[in-house]
Amino acid sequence: DADVTQTPRNRITKTGKRIMLECSQTKGHDRMYWYRQDPGLGLRLIYYSFDVKDINKGEISDGYSVSRQAQAKFSLSLESAIPNQTALYFCATSDGTVTYNEQFFGPGTRLTVL
Amino acid sequence: RKEVEQDPGPFNVPEGATVAFNCTYSNSASQSFFWYRQDCRKEPKLLMSVYSSGNEDGRFTAQLNRASQYISLLIRDSKLSDSATYLCVVNMFDSWGKLQFGAGTQVVVTP
Numbered sequence: 001d002a003d004v005t006q007t008p009r010n011r012i013t014k015t016g017k018r019i020m021l022e023c024s025q026t027k028g029h030d031r032m033y034w035y036r037q038d039p040g041l042g043l044r045l046i047y048y049s050f051d052v053k054d055i056n057k058g059e060i061s062d063g064y065s066v067s068r069q070a071q072a073k074f075s076l077s078l079e080s081a082i083p084n085q086t087a088l089y090f091c092a093t094s095d096g097t098v099t100y101n102e103q104f105f106g107p108g109t110r111l112t113v114l
Numbered sequence: 115r116k117e118v119e120q121d122p123g124p125f126n127v128p129e130g131a132t133v134a135f136n137c138t139y140s141n142s143a144s145q146s147f148f149w150y151r152q153d154c155r156k157e158p159k160l161l162m163s164v165y166s167s168g169n170e171d172g173r174f175t176a177q178l179n180r181a182s183q184y185i186s187l188l189i190r191d192s193k194l195s196d197s198a199t200y201l202c203v204v205n206m207f208d209s210w211g212k213l214q215f216g217a218g219t220q221v222v223v224t225p
Contacts, residue, residue, distance in 0.1 A: 035215075042118060042201070042215030043158070090157060102148075103213060105157035 003027045004106035006091050012112045013081050021076045021109050023091030031094045032074040033103065034058075034066060036087040043090065049074055050096060081113040117141060118216040120202050125221045127192045134188040135219045137202030146205040147178055147185050151198045152218060158201055161187075192223045 004025045013019050030051050035043040045058030047066040065077045091106040120137045127133040147164035164176040164185050175188040202216035
């Protein structure tokens with residue numbers, strides 16, 4: 001079983017709809033991240049969380065919100081989806097106790113906003 | 115200017131050949147460096163960390179040049195399975211885990 005899972009894997013939605021992307025991990029890591037990837041651009045950080053009570057904005061948080069429901073779960077919401085939020089979204093985790101820690105990624109969610 | 119820049123490629127490499135490519139970063143205070151591999155439509159996975167003295171992992175060699183602010187990746191004896199996009203990743207300021215990703219260099223190994 002995968003250590004980091006994301007649901008749904010693919011989603012097509014319409015402008016103005018609310019959508020939630022979910023991420024779960026069994027690695028026991030305290031740190032979790034949401035990224036989006038667009039063609040020709042590197043992964044860009046949307047939000048990150050160091051523990052259940054800690055939520056921080058990344059470089060492109062506008063139009064997104066997150067919830068850290070438990071150590072193992074971190075969800076990303078688009079309150080009112082717009083077409084330029086069409087992208088590949090990745091959740092990632094890392095072990096905060098390790099310096100220069102590796103990030104482990106989920107399989108991604110391909111989101112299309114029409 | 116992007117924080118981390120890479121030649122997007124593609125680098126077309128015959129099987130068995132050597133390929134090398136660089137990545138430049140803009141912030142001289144960057145602390146740590148990595149190469150991630152990403153297969154088409156898949157998640158990125160850590161290939162190797164890059165240490166100041168340079169390091170080797172099998173057919174892969176990574177080098178860091180702090181003075182010129184670039185890191186490199188060399189792949190020897192290329193295999194078809196090496197075809198992927200290689201992401202240059204930089205930890206910008208400290209060790210808390212925030213990473214800056216390059217857009218990637220595509221490598222295509224041909225028979």
